[in-house]
Amino acid sequence: MAEKKGNLSINSENMFPIIKKWLYSDHDIFYREVISNACDAITKVKKLDSMGDFALPEGYRPRVDVILNDKDKTVKISDNGIGMTAEEVEQYINQVAFSGATDFLEKYKDKDATDQIIGHFGLGFYSTLMVADRVDIDTLSYQEGAHPVHWTCDGSSEYEMEEGQGRTSFGTTITLHLSDDCLEFCNEYKAREVIQKYCSFMPYEIYLSKAQEDRTETVKESEKRDDDIVLEEIKPEKKEADKKPAGEEASSDTKDGEASKKEEEQKEEEKKYKIKRRPELLNEIHPLWMKTPQECTDEEYKEFYRKVFHDYKEPLFWIHLNMDYPFRLKGILYFPKLNIEFESAEGVIKLYNNQVFIADNIKEVIPEYLMLLKGVIDCPDLPLNVSRSALQNDGFVTKISDYISKKVADKLAGLCKTDRENYNKYWEDISPFIKYGCLKDDKFCEKMNDYILFRNLEGDYITLPDALKISDEEKKAETAEGENGEKVEAEVVDEGTEKPDDAENTEQQEDRKESEEKILYYVTDEKQQSQYINLFKEQHMEAYVLKHNIDVPFMQQLESKNEGVKFRRIDADLTAAFTSETSKEKEKEFEESATKIAEMMKKALGKDITVKVQKLKDPKVSSILTVSEESRRMQDMMKLYQLNGMNMGDFGAEGQTLYLNADHPLVQYVMGHLQEEVSGKLCQQLYDLAKLQNAPLSAEEMTAFLARSNELMMLTLPKTE
Template sequence: MAATKGSLSINSENIFPIIKKWLYSDHDIFFRELISNGCDAITKLKKLSLIGEYEFKDDEESELKVQVIANAKDKTLTFIDNGIGMTAEEIDEYINQIAFSGAEAFLEQYKDKTNEDQIIGHFGLGFYSAFMVADRVTIESLSYKEGSKAVKWECENGLEFSMDDCDKTDRGTKITLYLNDDSLEFANEFKAREIIHKYCSFMPVEIFLSNPNAEPEYDTIPESEVTDKDTVIETIVEEAKTEEKENEDGTKEVVEVSPATTKAKILKRPKSISNPVPLWTKHPNECTEEEYRQFYHEVFMDYKEPLFWIHLNMDYPFNLKGILYFPKINTEFESVEGVIKLYNNQVFIADNIKEVIPEFLMVLKGVIDCPDLPLNVSRSALQNDGFVKKISDYITKKVADKLSGMCKTDKENYEKYWDDISPFIKYGCLKDEKFCEKMSDYVLFKNIDDKFLTFKECLEKNKEAHENTIFYTTDPVQQSQYINMYRNENIDVVILKDAIDQPFITQLEQKNENVKFVRIDAELTNTFKEEVNEDELKEMTDKLTEAFKKALNRDTLDVKVEKMKDSSISSMITLSEESRRMQDMMKMYGMAGMDPSMFGGAGETLVLNSNNNLVKYIIDNPEGENTDLICKQLYDLAMISHTPLNPESMTAFIERSNKILEIITK
């Protein structure tokens, strides 16, 4: 062909700020775009073979690959594929006219003979990401078409190009980037490996990375395993190994332990740094538990075992595959945020795209591959499309189906996992109405006897004495005195210690009329009390209120006197459920120091048991020598069972305890 020169023409319908800084937010993404183009070229060749328009020779098909050469010395990056190649006319059409997609043209031409599977490119702009990091780019290509001539294309700064014949003899395309001074890091082999691992680990074609300046590495293998493609450095003959053996008759003889072998020292064979057939592309029936676990460890670098997983495999009405793992999370030390990697035809797009992954599932770890996603030009974000909502709904449904199915058919494991998965499920119920409807019968509550109950079973447990009421504890250790009271009366108590439990039970109350959740320190029900004369009760209340106000030096103190069945309990603190929830809400919004009564809530109430000997002592000896001491101690004992003491109160409590012991031992 005659040498030509010209200016790049930009399709007027696709004018984008594409070159240099503006095409992509992450400059390293050019690796993904150029390797994707190479994968597409190979995939197209395979499809042409399937429909009889190209015939592979010998084992040619097994050698299809993309090569990346990182040459820090020459400040270049080279991307080589042995795919379909391009003619001069095709380069002029696909490269010189920006935003003309070769993938779309190929699909249009063969739409009646093949399908879109594994064709990655859709926009025709990926190649130009090279100019974000390179001042000069060259393309050398030879088409698969019979009689084609090799062509070389060269461009400086993405503006002026030149194109001419070249001497390339092997089919495919070679793209060389001459990096600018700000982008030399990308020619570092280790940096290149890191980026390829990020974006291209699972592309549908094997990818090889090499560094021409690195010291050669060698392998030693049996001579019989040497192939025509191996470069033999030297032959190594290992003599037979022998040892002396003593016979039964006492004679000795030398026997051969291993025969003589001939080995070859060869240049280390190239090893693919990608996995073209990731686990999610397989049918679930083809995957073993060990493979699922291994894939999890490799992709997410998590040393812990996942609890279980969901394999997504859908062909209609859209194509979606993936694996979602429920990780074991130590919420005390770790963030509960997971990672869900989004792929398009095995090409990494982004982590945790909220339009596709329901917010409550972002605590999971997993991969989702959906070729039908409507991506924008940089493939890194989604265009607004109702289709995306359908995908999100499908993922939510599959998770709900898995969890409900497990609860029905594998209850033992479901209960074993519950402490780990309950925050996911409760968050999902709060955020997604459909998910909530599907999971409402499969939400479990663990009681103080470590038994798991459904919501309906919790209500049934206390139905006789406390209809429509579920009692709960947020801290079984701190609130142990209250727990013992409820246990002695055979009243069931469930444990709700996660932060998400409070909004979750509020939602349950809203959805179930008349049902209420009450913390065990919120009130003292008649179950725990004995009848007492009202006048007698008022007299005791007046005496005790005055005594405690004096001892604690407080003008206001809400004191309530009850005659409790359990005489061993001297004092306790109650705080109404409404007031406590109000206080929790104020803490959440940074209003912890404000008085809850401003919002209609009451403060804590000191409940004193008139059936207890210490309380009786105060009633009978309001001015006694040790009355103040006992009042202060009973108040702190009540507080300790309700909430941790502040440092000053704890110090005073310890000093007072020592003093009481001294009095006892005198």
């Protein structure tokens, strides 16, 4: 077969149904597309005027009018933009995907005509065919001597075009004859909702009105406009001032007389007019994000937040984005005030392109963790797809996302440095954003590492570097306090059998590693863990409140990013700071008692429990239960599997250690009466009391605890004969 070359043929009759049905996912998008085209037309004629190629008439006010006619089932969208000649209608309307915006930009590319041009693909107009059985265009070009053009199409690939009668001034009017299943779009409330969704901040005024408007309004003469349709002039009524007694008038001086005359003049009402209800302005042409931060006041930022997000709780603070290179981006990001205990942390980031709404929460542009914020971002350089509903995959988008993340980190760091008091105040609300951001973005985590705060038991906020310094100081104090005890322990070891060199080296390495660790203690429940908190406070040791679900992975993240940093819950171990020194004889006695009590516990509880008897500095504490940090974290992880029906039971119980205070009377009684039945019950009671400070008892455990409590209290009653 001979080699052959040619052009692909596209059948418009086959193509149109595809465009109508599949180009846009939402039918209401036609409002955005047609109004965007109208704004482009206005931008073009203003650009020509600024370049001297055309002179706009005096008093020209750019505007777009949307006129609803539910009787005729039509929607008219009219502008006073550049208009079109018959040749331009042939080129831009009759040729599918030929963009008038792109053609205009190409023609004036050397004259800085790119600002505010929205369209690119030449397909937006055809969105009208999704909702209309017929579409009419009436247009008149700005060019001198141009004739009006009328164009109509019923949704097929055929059209009719002739000299028009509908326009006498330059601009374009598009009339949609709605199909029966789309009549909702000529309803005033629906039209307002859709237009304000997509076009609230378009650069030219958009007015909504009804063709059969029978509603009226009354305006003062000073408020009357040239384009008002006056129905009736309301004559003013002159009200006479209250008459004063003759004697008083005679005694009034000239000044009083002038005041009286002025008062009478003020009582004369201003002339009023009854007019046909004015078209309703639907948009704000100068949105706050288009201004520079220096031009905006705090009250304007707050009002904009209330208006756009319908949230009447004031935002904590905001970030105003303003960038021109290497891409154009403007916007405002708000940090909302959240009650993360009771509210789902869901924000809204609205994405705009040249002040045209594109979508909410586009993940390619907005880093995932910033979806908790509320804000608007306007980027004219976004690589949109044909329907302007999503982004093309583009490395450029990643740069935008990185820039936004960097600006947020810079703002937070600056706030911590320059306004620490407010940063502390905001922390509980902004910490979910920051912690989630650290988990999702390594660069963000690196920038924020020194500005992460921890709330201590006194309610003060400490940065991570300061918390690590405090940990070092506490370790030095604990080492100094326990030096004598360490020497005694060393002597006991020396008396025993010598250990192999390898074992000794391993122990030394472990000891060295542990001594280099910077341990930060944390609290997850200030009420339940109150006993441990009291111990820490009495010894002037720091612990930090980390009680939210996100804190578990966040701690692991900090440990992995900061060498030597370890987090331990305050009930994970019993440090030397909480115990008193004992003699070697007492230590041996305590070990023997602990072994016997552990056996007693195993029989009563049905599981192995490590028991240690030590002297605690707080004589009021009878027992303390600790769970190793490794075991607890494993339990937290395994909770996820319990959701899938896995029963983990008492998984992690091997990490539990029960400490009994040798100075407490109950413990002393148990050690002195190990063979008595009541001692077994007291051991169980001591375990449950300690566990209550660690975690809730199960239903079975609570039932047994209450019954046992009653039994033990009965023993205190005097015996009756």
